[in-house]
Amino acid sequence: MTQDGRRLRGLRSREAILERAVALASVEGLDGLSLGRLAAATGTSKSGFFAHWRDKEQLQLDALDWATRQWADQVVAPAMAAPAGVRRLFALHEARLRFYGDGVLPGGCFFFTVQAEFDDRPGLVRDRVARALREWQEFIRRQVAQAVAQGELAESVDAAQLAYEIDALGEMVVVHSRLHDGPVALVHARRAVLQRLRALCPDPTLLPED
Amino acid sequence: MTQDGRRLRGLRSREAILERAVALASVEGLDGLSLGRLAAATGTSKSGFFAHWRDKEQLQLDALDWATRQWADQVVAPAMAAPAGVRRLFALHEARLRFYGDGVLPGGCFFFTVQAEFDDRPGLVRDRVARALREWQEFIRRQVAQAVAQGELAESVDAAQLAYEIDALGEMVVVHSRLHDGPVALVHARRAVLQRLRALCPDPTLLPED
DNA sequence: CAGGTATACAACCGATCGGTCGTTAATATA
DNA sequence: TATATTAACGACCGATCGGTTGTATACCTG
Numbered sequence: 001m002t003q004d005g006r007r008l009r010g011l012r013s014r015e016a017i018l019e020r021a022v023a024l025a026s027v028e029g030l031d032g033l034s035l036g037r038l039a040a041a042t043g044t045s046k047s048g049f050f051a052h053w054r055d056k057e058q059l060q061l062d063a064l065d066w067a068t069r070q071w072a073d074q075v076v077a078p079a080m081a082a083p084a085g086v087r088r089l090f091a092l093h094e095a096r097l098r099f100y101g102d103g104v105l106p107g108g109c110f111f112f113t114v115q116a117e118f119d120d121r122p123g124l125v126r127d128r129v130a131r132a133l134r135e136w137q138e139f140i141r142r143q144v145a146q147a148v149a150q151g152e153l154a155e156s157v158d159a160a161q162l163a164y165e166i167d168a169l170g171e172m173v174v175v176h177s178r179l180h181d182g183p184v185a186l187v188h189a190r191r192a193v194l195q196r197l198r199a200l201c202p203d204p205t206l207l208p209e210d
Numbered sequence: 211m212t213q214d215g216r217r218l219r220g221l222r223s224r225e226a227i228l229e230r231a232v233a234l235a236s237v238e239g240l241d242g243l244s245l246g247r248l249a250a251a252t253g254t255s256k257s258g259f260f261a262h263w264r265d266k267e268q269l270q271l272d273a274l275d276w277a278t279r280q281w282a283d284q285v286v287a288p289a290m291a292a293p294a295g296v297r298r299l300f301a302l303h304e305a306r307l308r309f310y311g312d313g314v315l316p317g318g319c320f321f322f323t324v325q326a327e328f329d330d331r332p333g334l335v336r337d338r339v340a341r342a343l344r345e346w347q348e349f350i351r352r353q354v355a356q357a358v359a360q361g362e363l364a365e366s367v368d369a370a371q372l373a374y375e376i377d378a379l380g381e382m383v384v385v386h387s388r389l390h391d392g393p394v395a396l397v398h399a400r401r402a403v404l405q406r407l408r409a410l411c412p413d414p415t416l417l418p419e420d
Numbered sequence: 421c422a423g424g425t426a427t428a429c430a431a432c433c434g435a436t437c438g439g440t441c442g443t444t445a446a447t448a449t450a
Numbered sequence: 451t452a453t454a455t456t457a458a459c460g461a462c463c464g465a466t467c468g469g470t471t472g473t474a475t476a477c478c479t480g
Contacts (some may be wrong), residue, residue: 009447010457027330032242035438047440048458056438107330116326119388120237120317130389137390164386165379172378178329179340180347183372188374199409203306223427245468257470259430264466 014052017042017067021059025067026107027115030060030125049058060125067110068132075099076139086201089143089166093193096170097186100177108174111136111163153200160194162200224262226253228276231269235277236317239327240270240335270335278319285309288350296362296411299353299376303403307396308381308389316382322345347373350382363410372410379403 020042025033035056039046053059075095082091100108107113115133118126140163147153153162169192176185191210198204230252235243247267249256263269286303292301310318316322325343328336350373357363364374379402385393401420408414 006302013457016216029327034436036436045459046438047460050439051457113326115385115389116323117239119385126389133385137386145388160394161398161401164382164391164395165402168378168382168399168402169375171382172374175325175329175343176347176374177337180343185374188371189378190369192375192378200214203416221450244466246466256468257430260469261427 001020001206010052013044015051015066017044017052018059020065021063022067022110023106024072026105026110026113028107029113030063031117034073035059057124061128064114064125064132067114069105071099071136074104084143084146085150086147086197086206088196089140089147090197090207092140092143093170094190096110097173097190100173101183101186107118108178109171112171112174137167140166152206153197154202157200163197166193166195223236223254225276226256227259227262228269228273231273232277232280232320233315233317233338235273236315236320238317239323240273240326245269254341267334271338273326274335274338274342280314281309281321281346284314285319294353294356295356295360295416296407297416299350299416300404302350302353303376303380303413304400305401307383310383311393311396317389319381322381322384328365350376361412362416363407364412372406375406376403 016036020082021033021038024038024041035046035049039049049059053062076092079088079092079095082088111129111132114129118129137160141159144153144157144159144162144166148155148157148159169189173189176188177183181188194207194210198207201207226249231243231248234248234251245256245259249259259269263272286302289298289302289305292298321339321342324339328339347370351369353362354367354369354372354376358365358367358369379399383395383399386398387393391398404417404420408417411417
């Protein structure tokens with residue numbers, strides 16, 4: 001029951017469609033994205049989608065999974081190269097800013113767009129978006145807790161509190177850089193987290209000065 | 211050429227429609243909001259809109275103005291009651307969090323939704339959204355600069371940098387409280403700015419301890 | 421009271437939406 | 451080789467989209 005030629009081709013086009021869907025959804029949202037435009041952008045027919053997905057919602061859920069894997073590959077994985085503790089925490093922040101600054105997605109951040117789109121309406125997609133945010137927040141919180149355990153952050157640090165600050169300061173770069181500040185927003189976001197971590201770190205030499 | 215009875219009625223329904231439009235747009239966005247649903251929500255006919263607005267874009271622009279006035283009345287004005295300086299700066303942050311926490315708009319924040327919606331597409335609406343964000347950011351920056359001038363914040367403070375931090379920490383409450391944290395997000399956002407200001411303030415007794 | 425103006429409406433328009441149906445061609449399995 | 455299975459398609463469906471047109475009614479001005 002291994003992958004034969006035909007299913008392989010199917011998988012390939014499936015992945016190609018999901019990649020385009022995530023890119024387009026980072027601009028117009030998962031619901032704002034229409035199947036007709038997605039078909040035009042991928043050079044396929046609209047009706048062909050329903051061989052891969054039962055309906056639009058299933059495609060949205062798979063696009064969410066695809067974006068999660070992209071985030072794991074391009075943001076989380078590079079940061080894990082840094083030594084555990086406060087350096088990995090800051091590497092995570094910098095990897096995210098690099099992801100935005102490099103313009104990997106045309107809309108800047110898939111998750112930002114989708115969170116803003118679904119935070120108010122019920123449904124399967126909303127639940128998966130909420131889970132993705134929860135897991136991301138929990139992941140940052142664990143990195144903070146680890147840094148505290150290693151003695152690289154003050155004992156008094158509230159991990160969930162600091163995780164919120166790091167995420168908020170990183171996330172708002174998307175809209176500020178596009179509507180207002182340009183690259184300056186990246187500088188602000190980087191410096192905000194860097195100085196916050198340095199202030200809480202008994203050995204600030206672990207982090208760059210500026 | 212003063213307001214006569216008829217024009218007054220027109221103005222009243224115009225304001226009522228804009229209020230509903232802002233409330234609905236805080237959930238579905240300015241473009242996601244359809245004229246048909248807005249008509250149903252206001253108990254009027256869709257075609258009646260075109261007596262007040264040339265097209266949907268004009269209605270969107272007026273809704274933006276309406277939301278700006280609402281923000282000025284319900285967030286900025288109350289904060290101006292606090293004495294200028296670091297106390298007014300924090301009052302501004304608290305007024306915003308109260309606006310979110312009280313659920314004044316069903317979607318939490320009109321501007322958050324609309325920024326996420328329009329940060330990627332060109333047009334008149336996008337330009338006005340960008341201007342609103344720029345003016346808001348500039349307003350916070352002036353409050354920071356004033357606090358520095360009064361000696362209530364350290365001389366070394368970069369006003370634009372601190373303004374970005376205050377705005378980002380306040381804005382991300384919307385999505386975090388709705389998708390993840392609930393009211394805890396409000397606590398995180400409040401404490402983050404409070405502790406940041408206290409750390410920069412030569413006389414921390416101007417601000418609450420926690 | 422006459423005439424113009426503004427509010428608001430129902431009916432309707434072409435375009436697009438998500439989705440269905442029936443078919444074709446290529447592949448995998450027996 | 452015979453038979454399912456699968457990817458992919460064009461044509462089409464009812465619903466909804468933003469927007470137009472024509473009309474009825476209420477109001478203000480002359």
